Amino acid sequence: MNVQLPFPTIPTPKTWDRGGLPAWTYRSEALFALERGLFLTHWQVVGHESDLPGQGDWLAFDILDERAVVMRGQDGQVRAFHNLCRHRGARVVDGVQGSCRGAVVCPFHGWVYNLDGTLRGAARPESFGPLNREDFGLKPIEMEIFHGFIFLRFHPGPQPAVAVLLAPFADDFAAYRARTLLAVGESGWLTDLPVNWKSVRDVDNEGYHVALAHPSLQELYGRDYADHQLAGGINFSRGGFGDKPGRRWSVREYIKASQDPPGLPPHLQKSWTYYGLFPAMVFAFTPEGAQFYHEIPLAPGQTRLTGRQYRHPHETRRQRLARYLAMRIDRDTSAEDQQLTIWSNESMKSQAFEGFHLSDLEYGLRAHHDRLRALIPVMTLPTPPPEADIAARNAEMLGRGPEPDKT
Numbered sequence: 001m002n003v004q005l006p007f008p009t010i011p012t013p014k015t016w017d018r019g020g021l022p023a024w025t026y027r028s029e030a031l032f033a034l035e036r037g038l039f040l041t042h043w044q045v046v047g048h049e050s051d052l053p054g055q056g057d058w059l060a061f062d063i064l065d066e067r068a069v070v071m072r073g074q075d076g077q078v079r080a081f082h083n084l085c086r087h088r089g090a091r092v093v094d095g096v097q098g099s100c101r102g103a104v105v106c107p108f109h110g111w112v113y114n115l116d117g118t119l120r121g122a123a124r125p126e127s128f129g130p131l132n133r134e135d136f137g138l139k140p141i142e143m144e145i146f147h148g149f150i151f152l153r154f155h156p157g158p159q160p161a162v163a164v165l166l167a168p169f170a171d172d173f174a175a176y177r178a179r180t181l182l183a184v185g186e187s188g189w190l191t192d193l194p195v196n197w198k199s200v201r202d203v204d205n206e207g208y209h210v211a212l213a214h215p216s217l218q219e220l221y222g223r224d225y226a227d228h229q230l231a232g233g234i235n236f237s238r239g240g241f242g243d244k245p246g247r248r249w250s251v252r253e254y255i256k257a258s259q260d261p262p263g264l265p266p267h268l269q270k271s272w273t274y275y276g277l278f279p280a281m282v283f284a285f286t287p288e289g290a291q292f293y294h295e296i297p298l299a300p301g302q303t304r305l306t307g308r309q310y311r312h313p314h315e316t317r318r319q320r321l322a323r324y325l326a327m328r329i330d331r332d333t334s335a336e337d338q339q340l341t342i343w344s345n346e347s348m349k350s351q352a353f354e355g356f357h358l359s360d361l362e363y364g365l366r367a368h369h370d371r372l373r374a375l376i377p378v379m380t381l382p383t384p385p386p387e388a389d390i391a392a393r394n395a396e397m398l399g400r401g402p403e404p405d406k407t
């Protein structure tokens with residue numbers, strides 16, 4: 001099945017450096033501090049409008065010592081704030097997801113915020129002397145909603161607005177009716193893995209391993225699977241299914257049950273599709289629903305995998321069955337990938353490891369590394385500079401002086 005894609009893709013060069021990032025970049029604490037800056041200056045998806053159906057519903061999102069809360073106000077608007085009380089910095093909401101009735105009450109001393117983040121009042125206000133409420137609202141975070149999906153950015157960065165960045169995918173998201181998707185229960189999941197976040201990406205950014213490592217996916221769409229790079233650090237992958245019945249129970253039954261929603265363009269019909277977004281985020285669509293997943297770095301050797309799942313409204317029994325079967329196939333695939341990620345990360349510790357030698361089918365991995373190297377050029381060095389020099393060396397390579405000492 002050779003389908004025409006409706007957006008421009010970047011062909012894999014005829015010759016290219018098949019090596020990957022050096023092993024030290026998967027272990028260095030000083031480099032991890034630079035990567036923290038990278039994550040906080042890039043868009044992160046945190047959920048979908050349907051995760052917050054009612055007034056006062058909220059989603060929390062923690063990343064690299066920053067914490068956000070996204071909340072629907074009394075006016076129906078979704079807003080994003082730092083999850084940080086203006087009194088002494090406590091979390092104003094605790095947990096991953098929940099609902100506040102009418103107001104947000106800080107659990108520490110009871111300051112009360114309106115659902116639009118403005119301060120309603122401090123507990124025992126007379127004990128503060130004059131206190132201007134306008135100066136003490138929850139601090140807003142930059143937020144953008146793209147076809148229902150909510151994106152945050154903690155600091156300005158090199159990416160354009162999400163609508164510009166993901167413009168090549170806008171028609172696909174519209175065809176999938178992403179805006180009207182509904183959260184599957186409390187749709188979030190998370191798994192912590194003892195690996196560097198880049199090892200997760202290194203596995204997920206290529207389809208070369210599908211044939212051997214993912215027997216169910218191979219049976220479903222492996223014959224047709226391909227990865228495509230686009231400008232701006234976004235990528236697209238798809239695998240079409242249905243040309244063969246499938247031997248495994250879940251694959252066979254899934255192929256029988258899956259039914260395209262009306263109006264899908266040819267490149268989305270009978271397909272699973274993946275839309276990747278630098279540095280570490282993927283939207284995955286099947287005819288019966290969608291999910292996103294991303295990696296949240298916790299430490300150089302610790303990563304949180306997390307994501308959320310969505311379904312179409314007015315789901316038929318057949319769609320529900322297909323979604324259940326797709327989820328089963330996907331669950332097996334995730335477990336297989338997690339093992340590969342651990343092995344890939346472990347290899348970086350061995351003295352014998354000499355780096356990657358990549359196939360053309362792994363060019364996505366190279367493209368990801370290239371983007372990282374462009375933003376954090378110290379990653380191009382084959383041998384690690386002393387930890388204490390990494391930040392200064394990187395600043396020098398970027399053509400800046402050393403970063404001012406913030407301590």
Ligand code: FES
Pocket residue numbers: 085086087088089090106107108109110111
């Ligand atoms: S920290 Fe929130 S009320 Fe004191």
Ligand SMILES: [Fe+2]
Pocket residue numbers: 203204209210214333337
């Ligand atoms: Fe995989």
